[in-house]
Amino acid sequence: MSPDEHNHSELSPVQLRVRALETILSAKGYIDPAALDLIVERYQTRIGPHIGAGVIARAWVDVEFKRALLADATSAIAALGVVNHVGDHLIAIENVPGHHDMVVCTLCSCYPWDVLGLPPVWYKSAAYRSRAVSDPRGVLADFGVVLPEDTQIRVWDSTAETRFLVVPPRPAGTEGWPEERLARLVTRDCMIGTGLPRRAEEIPT
Template identity: 85%
Template sequence: MSADAHDHSELSPIQLRVRALETILTEKGYVDPAVLDLIVERYQTKIGPHIGARGVARAWLDPEFKAVLLADATRAITALGVVSQVGDHLIAVENTPGHHNMVVCTLCSCYPWDVLGLPPVWYKSAAYRSRAVSDPRGVLADFGVILPEATQIRVWDSTAETRFLVVPPRPAGTEGWPEERLMRLITRDCMIGTGLPLRPEEISP
């Protein structure tokens, strides 16, 4: 079996269809693979999840910014210097000891790319999109997030017009940390609500 065939065998049906479509469009001269690579690289290294992480870290440090973020997330994120559109209406929801938020798009895979970067593969899967609504506690457990029974879980359904950003609680032991260091604790998954921020001991000094 050739290496190329082996690579294809490990792709999902959707990934195979995307690769075939990209090949056809490239052969016809409609798209430039180098441009596609630049777009992907930008979302992976320049945008997400760094912009969202900066917004969360700023909210941990600045009560006034946090108030704006929770009242009008689009305005707050734009104030950080994001000039591209972050969705017609970006909503920030805060996790607390008694309430946990998680985000799904039940119809397709609407996602705040400009804030969190590229969506994870599982976010688009039918299994996540259905189980997140019917069994959110079980889904969180699958991700290693075990919440107390008393904690209420709310699932937010993204749409083409409305996207969500979860603001997780600030980890203990981070008093006096600057924004850049706090950002290293904030993962993409914790801003979707399927994860928790890293603990201070989980990152290098």
């Protein structure tokens, strides 16, 4: 088996179709492969969940910033200067004891790319988009998030104009931690509402 054949065998059917489409469009001169590589590299290394994690960590230690974030997430994050552009209408929603928020896009896959990077595959799936609305507690359980029965769950529907960022509760036992270490507790899923932050003992000193 040649190296190319070996690489192709490791790709999913969807990835193979994407590669074939890219090859055709490149051959016809509709797209520039180098430009595509730069876009992918940007979202994989420069833009991603680590941006959102830093925002959440700042909100955990800075009361004024948290207040500004919940009032106008677009302006608050832009003021940090961590990204060149923040969605025109990004809304931060806070998870607190007894109340849990999660985010979905029922129509397609609208997502705060500039803060969370590329959306996960499951976020774009028809199963998640339908069940998140009809059975949010069941979906959370599938992700390993089992909430008390009296916890109110609210589902927010993203659109092309409005995106959401969930602010999860700060884990116990993290008093006095610097922002950099706190950010390591924040997962992509907990900023969507389908997960919880890591526990303090999971992050080494």
